[in-house]
Amino acid sequence: GAGVSQSPRYKVAKRGQDVALRCDPISGHVSLFWYQQALGQGPEFLTYFQNEAQLDKSGLPSDRFFAERPEGSVSTLKIQRTQQEDSAVYLCASTQGRQNNEQFFGPGTRLTVL
Amino acid sequence: GENVEQHPSTLSVQEGDSAVIKCTYSDSASNYFPWYKQELGKGPQLIIDIRSNVGEKKDQRIAVTLNKTAKHFSLHITETQPEDSAVYFCADGGEGGGADGLTFGKGTHLIIQP
Numbered sequence: 001g002a003g004v005s006q007s008p009r010y011k012v013a014k015r016g017q018d019v020a021l022r023c024d025p026i027s028g029h030v031s032l033f034w035y036q037q038a039l040g041q042g043p044e045f046l047t048y049f050q051n052e053a054q055l056d057k058s059g060l061p062s063d064r065f066f067a068e069r070p071e072g073s074v075s076t077l078k079i080q081r082t083q084q085e086d087s088a089v090y091l092c093a094s095t096q097g098r099q100n101n102e103q104f105f106g107p108g109t110r111l112t113v114l
Numbered sequence: 115g116e117n118v119e120q121h122p123s124t125l126s127v128q129e130g131d132s133a134v135i136k137c138t139y140s141d142s143a144s145n146y147f148p149w150y151k152q153e154l155g156k157g158p159q160l161i162i163d164i165r166s167n168v169g170e171k172k173d174q175r176i177a178v179t180l181n182k183t184a185k186h187f188s189l190h191i192t193e194t195q196p197e198d199s200a201v202y203f204c205a206d207g208g209e210g211g212g213a214d215g216l217t218f219g220k221g222t223h224l225i226i227q228p
Binding site: 004031033035040041042043044045048055056059091093095097101102103104105106107108 | 120146148150155156157158159160163203205207210211212213214215216217218219220221
């Protein structure tokens with residue numbers, strides 16, 4: 001079966017542009033997570049959803065970051081007025097839930113802000 | 115919140131030898147500790163995990179040990195092969211067992227020398 005997919009795989013933005021990153025979780029997975037991975041570092045938690053409800057957004061670095069999952073499936077991470085420090089790989093993961101919390105990761109979107 | 119320390123940051127071993135990566139965590143309530151392997155340009159992939167009700171878990175050449183008293187856990191890879199070369203991350207699933215996100219270590223770049 002299909003795993004977690006993310007698009008685009010690579011995104012180059014000029015400073016100040018808005019970007020939208022998409023995540024398609026594994027079908028039927030209840031929870032969806034976004035992480036930010038800087039070069040040479042481990043992933044850092046940004047936010048997560050259980051179905052369409054955003055239960056924790058404490059990891060979002062600023063109010064320029066916004067995530068949504070309106071129908072409890074596909075999710076979009078939006079970054080407004082991008083800055084150079086936003087350059088990173090953005091990873092999405094999903095879990096089946098219901099006491100099975102193994103996180104399955106997508107390949108990530110590499111964002112470069114010039 | 116959780117804090118995870120991982121070391122070493124780089125580990126070079128001869129093919130066929132064993133490799134050990136160690137992590138410490140801060141929250142005594144944490145009960146789920148997964149290990150991920152990340153290859154270049156890909157998302158992290160779960161290779162083994164352990165819950166706090168056991169002290170050791172083994173899967174073929176890979177094993178994980180957990181010392182709850184000392185709050186540390188380790189990944190052991192025996193009979194290393196060239197395809198084991200990658201970056202390995204430990205993670206802490208917190209009190210929720212990973213249901214509300216993971217806190218990752220900074221990673222260990224494992225190099226298998228032929």
